[in-house]
Amino acid sequence: xxxxxxxxxxxxxxxxxxxxxxxxxxxxxxxxxxxxxxxxxxxxxxxxxxxxxxxxxxxxxxxxxxxxxxxxxxxxxxxxxxxxxxxxxxxxxxxxxxxxxxxxxxxxxxxxxxxxxxxxxxxxxxxxxxxxxxxxxxxxxxxxxxxxxxxxxxxxxxxxxxxxxxxxxxxxxxxxxxxxxxxxxxxxxxxxxxxxxxxxxxxxxxxxxxxxxxxxxxxxxxxxxxxxxxxxxxxxxxxxxxxxxxxxxxxxxxxxxxxxxxxxxxxxxxxxxxxxxxxxxxxxxxxxxxxxxxxxxxxxxxxxxxxxxxxxxxxxxxxxxxxxxxxxxxx
Amino acid sequence: xxxxxxxxxxxxxxxxxxxxxxxxxxxxxxxxxxxxxxxxxxxxxxxxxxxxxxxxxxxxxxxxxxxxxxxxxxxxxxxxxxxxxxxxxxxxxxxxxxxxxxxxxxxxxxxxxxxxxxxxxxxxxxxxxxxxxxxxxxxxxxxxxxxxxxxxxxxxxxxxxxxxxxxxxxxxxxxxxxxxxxxxxxxxxxxxxxxxxxxxxxxxxxxxxxxxxxxxxxxxxxxxxxxxxxxxxxxxxxxxxxxxxxxxxxxxxxxxxxxxxxxxxxxxxxxxxxxxxxxxxxxxxxxxxxxxxxxxxxxxxxxxxxxxxxxxxxxxxxxxxxx
Numbered sequence: 074x075x076x077x078x079x080x081x082x083x084x085x086x087x088x089x090x091x092x093x094x095x096x097x098x099x100x101x102x103x104x105x106x107x108x109x110x111x112x113x114x115x116x117x118x119x120x121x122x123x124x125x126x127x128x129x130x131x132x133x134x135x136x137x138x139x140x141x142x143x144x145x146x147x148x149x150x151x152x153x154x155x156x157x158x159x160x161x162x163x164x165x166x167x168x169x170x171x172x173x174x175x176x177x178x179x180x181x182x183x184x185x186x187x188x189x190x191x192x193x194x195x196x197x198x199x200x201x202x203x204x205x206x207x208x209x210x211x212x213x214x215x216x217x218x219x220x221x222x223x224x225x226x227x228x229x230x231x232x233x234x235x236x237x238x239x240x241x242x243x244x245x246x247x248x249x250x251x252x253x254x255x256x257x258x259x260x261x262x263x264x265x266x267x268x269x270x271x272x273x274x275x276x277x278x279x280x281x282x283x284x285x286x287x288x289x290x291x292x293x294x295x296x297x298x299x300x301x302x303x304x305x306x307x308x309x310x311x312x313x314x315x316x317x318x319x320x321x322x323x324x325x326x327x328x329x330x331x332x333x334x335x336x337x338x339x340x341x342x343x344x345x346x347x348x349x350x351x352x353x354x355x356x357x358x359x360x361x362x363x364x365x366x367x368x369x370x371x372x373x374x375x376x377x378x379x380x381x382x383x384x385x386x387x388x389x390x391x392x393x394x395x396x397x398x399x400x401x402x403x404x
Numbered sequence: 405x406x407x408x409x410x411x412x413x414x415x416x417x418x419x420x421x422x423x424x425x426x427x428x429x430x431x432x433x434x435x436x437x438x439x440x441x442x443x444x445x446x447x448x449x450x451x452x453x454x455x456x457x458x459x460x461x462x463x464x465x466x467x468x469x470x471x472x473x474x475x476x477x478x479x480x481x482x483x484x485x486x487x488x489x490x491x492x493x494x495x496x497x498x499x500x501x502x503x504x505x506x507x508x509x510x511x512x513x514x515x516x517x518x519x520x521x522x523x524x525x526x527x528x529x530x531x532x533x534x535x536x537x538x539x540x541x542x543x544x545x546x547x548x549x550x551x552x553x554x555x556x557x558x559x560x561x562x563x564x565x566x567x568x569x570x571x572x573x574x575x576x577x578x579x580x581x582x583x584x585x586x587x588x589x590x591x592x593x594x595x596x597x598x599x600x601x602x603x604x605x606x607x608x609x610x611x612x613x614x615x616x617x618x619x620x621x622x623x624x625x626x627x628x629x630x631x632x633x634x635x636x637x638x639x640x641x642x643x644x645x646x647x648x649x650x651x652x653x654x655x656x657x658x659x660x661x662x663x664x665x666x667x668x669x670x671x672x673x674x675x676x677x678x679x680x681x682x683x684x685x686x687x688x689x690x691x692x693x694x695x696x697x698x699x700x701x702x703x704x705x706x707x708x709x710x711x712x713x714x715x716x717x718x719x720x721x722x723x724x725x726x727x
Contacts, residue, residue, distance in 0.1 A: 133592040134563070237680050238450075267449045267619045272663040272674035279673070294592050297622075297667040301674060324667065338597040339667045340622035342649050353594045356564055 085160065086121035087255055087288055088145065088175075093118050093154035095140050095312075099361070112360050114140040115151070116312040122256065127282065127289040129303035129320075131296060131335065135357050137312035139260055142292045146177040146258040173203045173252035180261035182241035186233040186248075192219065193229040196248050203252055218247040222277060239270035243277065250281065258290045263298055275301055297339045300324055308332050311360055311368040314387055318396040328390040328398035330375050367401065375402050409479055410437035411613050412461075412581060417473040417483075419456050419465055427470075428684045431456045432637045434473070435711075438630075440580065443607065443614040445628030445645065447621050447660065451681040453637040454617045458583045461615070462500055463490035478580065496526040499574035503586035505566035509558040515569045516542065516554025522576040541572040545602060564595035571602065578610050585617045600626050621660050625649060630717075633657045636682055636692040639711055643718040653720035655697050691722070699724045 095115040115137040122128050122145075130138045143149040144156065147168045156163045158171050176199075179185040186195055196215040200206060206214065219228050222243040233241055242262055249257050259278070263271040279302060282289065293299050299306060299320075306323045308316040308331065316329040327333040334353040355372050358364055364371050370380040379401050387399040398404075419431040431453040438444045446454050460471045463482065475482040477498065482490075494500075502508040510518055519541055520534035529537065535554070542550035545568040558566055567587060574582055584603070588596035604627055607614055618624050624631060624645075631648045633641040633656060641654040652658045659677035679696045682688065690707050694700040704723055711721040 133594055239680065268621070269449055269619075269660060269663045269677050270680070272665065273676045275665070276673050276676060295665075296593070297665040300667050300670050301665050320670075324670075335594060336667060338593040340593070340596070340600075340620065340626050341667065342622050342625045342661065342664065344626070353597070356562055356595065 084124050087124050087159055088122045089157045089160075090118065090120050090141075090145065090151075091155045091157070093141070093144055093151045093156065095137070095144060095149065096152040110361055113363065114312050114360060115144070115309075117154075118309070118312075118314045119154075120307055120314070120317070122288050122290060124255070124288060125282070125286045126304040127291050127302050129299040129306045130290060130292045130309060131294065131299055131306055131332075132309035133294055133335075133357055135311075135360065136309040137360070138292045138294075138309050140312075141309070142177070142258045142260050142290060145256075145290055146175055147172060148177070173199070173205070174254050175256045175258065176249035176252065176254040177258045177260065178242070178245050178249050178262045181265050182238055182245050183233075183265070185245055186241060188233050191230055191232055192224075192244055195233070195244060196229075196251050199248060199251050205252060214251060215247075218250055221250070221281070222247045223273075237270075238266050239273060242266060242274050246274075246277065246281070250285075253285075254287060256288045256290065258292070260292045261294070262291075263293070264295070271298065278302065295339070296324075296336055308335070311357055311363055313368055313399065315369065315400070316396075316398045317387070318390075318393075318398075322393060322396045326404055328393070328396055328403040329369075329400045330373050330402075331369050332398075333404075334372075334374075367399075369400075375400075377401065408439075411440040411478060412438040412615075413474075413476040414461070415474040415476075417457065417460060417471070417475060419453070419460050420470045420472070421468060423685065426685075430637050430684050431460065434634075434639055436632055436639065436642060438581070438613050438615060440613050441607070441611045442629045443616055443627050445624035445631040446615060446617045446634060447619065447624050447631060448634035449619055449681050451636075451684075452634040454619075454634055455585050457634070458500065458585050458615065458617055461583060462494055462498060463487075464494075492526075495522050495574075495579075496577045497579055498581045498583065499577070499579040501567070501570050501574050501582065501584040501587045503589050505563070505570040506558060508570060509566060511558055514555050514557055515561070515573075519554075519569070519573045519576055522573055526577050538572070538576070541576060542569065544606070545569070545572045545575075546598070547572075563591055564598065567591060567595075567599055568602070571599070571606070575606060575610065575612075579612055581613045581615065582607075583615045583617075586619070587616075588623060589618065589620070596623070603627065620664075622664050633660070636687055637684075638692060638721060639719075640693065640722065641720045642711070647715075647718050651718075653714055653718070653725040654693075654722045655699055655724070656693050657720075659696075693722075 094117055097112040098109040099112055132138045144151050193215050196218055197211040200211045224243055263274055291302055303320045306320055310331050316332045327336055353372055358371055366382045367380040367385050370376045385399045385401045387397050390396040390398050390403050415435050417434040418429055420427045420429045434457055448454050459465050465471050471483055516538045519538035523529045523534040523537055539550045539554050542553055547553050547568055588599050628645045630644050632639055635656050641657045652661055662675040677696055688694055690705040691709055694704045709721045709723050711719045713719050714725055
């Protein structure tokens with residue numbers, strides 16, 4: 074995979090990542106044993122996020138989607154590649170100023186909130202650190218945020234353990250909203266919640282986006298949820314970007330066989346008992362030892378000889394200039 | 405329902421705990437039956453009593469908890485039987501698969517040994533035979549190079565492989581009933597699909613009945629013959645799967661179906677069920693779902709509805725059923 078063709082439609086992107094790779098050297102390297110094995114979590118990924126849009130980052134566990142999310146949120150430095158925020162390449166000094174504009178919401182609302190802090194402190198802490206507003210202003214901000222995420226005002230004086238999972242995720246969202254960010258990285262924000270509660274939080278996130286015009290990088294393994302929130306979808310497999318497309322185009326006709334398999338795996342009502350032998354076989358190979366050629370070829374139903382030797386490039390699908398896929402036999 | 409005695413007949417099952425001097429009942433008056441070779445789906449949100457019901461079936465409710473009612477398995481009453489009888493049954497004729505295999509497996513024992521142990525204990529196999537049988541089981545649940553994998557510890561396996569190992573262990577004695585409590589919730593959708601297919605294959609091979617517990621109706625729809633919907637400790641609806649999705653009668657069931665995001669259809673706003681499951685010390689006097697129900701009226705808030713038949717094999721506990 075090489076450079077993704079630049080996407081120029083619409084507004085200038087608020088965030089661009091260009092050929093980002095993240096490698097982790099593992100323990101074990103030394104004088105006698107040679108270089109440490111290298112875990113390639115993210116490999117040469119280029120993406121852009123536009124103002125007010127939701128870009129979904131989709132893939133199985135181990136696809137590198139959370140690592141990429143951490144890079145976008147400034148929590149992890151990429152090994153290679155550049156990240157631009159509002160057109161400015163980001164270094165240490167730039168991050169300090171941009172930190173409040175890019176916030177993150179984590180998967181597990183139980184471990185993401187300090188159990189010893191009341192909700193009011195949890196929400197105002199990022200403001201305090203950024204030295205935004207006076208104490209009184211911050212209190213006022215916390216009160217209005219709690220109302221915005223649909224919690225009662227008295228929630229401010231309570232502690233995280235007094236809330237259900239869905240309510241805690243609302244608190245985490247209120248906290249992320251406090252510094253008035255222009256981008257929120259949401260890393261599997263729904264997967265710890267019951268399905269019935271997921272829809273409440275999804276609607277909340279959508280409403281907030283409509284009110285504030287902020288962008289989301291929405292990380293999820295569940296395509297059913299992604300279909301309701303995303304404008305565009307990026308599919309990662311073993312750290313590589315394998316498909317990038319508008320939501321409608323991707324769901325109507327996935328181009329990459331991996332995306333098609335992900336879509337087929339989503340449980341649906343009304344299909345009756347699962348048809349045998351349709352699900353994707355095997356598991357994702359280890360990123361320590363990725364297969365040669367197309368990294369998906371070991372599980373691919375369409376695999377041919379070329380797939381085992383030549384990695385496919387991320388290119389437009391036939392007749393769909395903005396629908397990119399990295400597959401020799403893309404739809 | 406078949407005319408013959410069902411494999412599992414649960415009648416008026418209640419689990420009670422004494423909390424602050426009062427007996428609270430997180431599971432109350434549950435009745436259902438399950439025939440051999442069939443799959444029962446149990447759905448409801450967290451805190452509705454699904455897992456406690458399953459634990460009660462296996463005699464695993466911890467000491468201060470009280471289990472009343474009747475659980476007849478293959479004709480024999482389980483409630484009140486001595487602990488030794490439970491131990492004979494568990495892992496043998498009745499097996500369980502839990503949501504988090506990392507906490508259910510022994511972290512300091514190779515998985516092959518854990519699976520073999522079940523057969524040594526219940527089927528009096530010698531260790532070498534049991535070890536070979538364990539390798540065969542790992543192969544049957546789709547683990548590649550089972551001989552090497554048998555020597556792995558749980559932390560060396562992926563989540564999907566751990567769940568397969570759990571299933572291999574549960575099936576070691578070819579149980580008549582498998583209770584699976586959210587077995588796929590911690591897994592990726594691709595691995596979830598694999599595990600559901602695996603369970604169905606093994607079911608048709610062994611002929612066991614499955615009680616499959618999940619908060620996700622779409623997952624349950626992929627394998628259940630019949631579905632029980634639980635809310636706040638009560639069964640609120642029970643029907644064959646096709647009937648339940650075609651003609652859901654209880655507003656809670658309708659809500660659970662409506663709130664599922666559909667990958668084939670995008671909606672501007674997803675329907676929601678407002679609020680959450682009440683705490684165990686705050687069950688309402690009338691219908692426990694009334695405070696979240698769009699149809700509730702004064703009658704619903706004062707009298708608790710009973711589970712009544714609407715049509716053959718379809719029951720609902722709602723005064724407004726079908727509206």
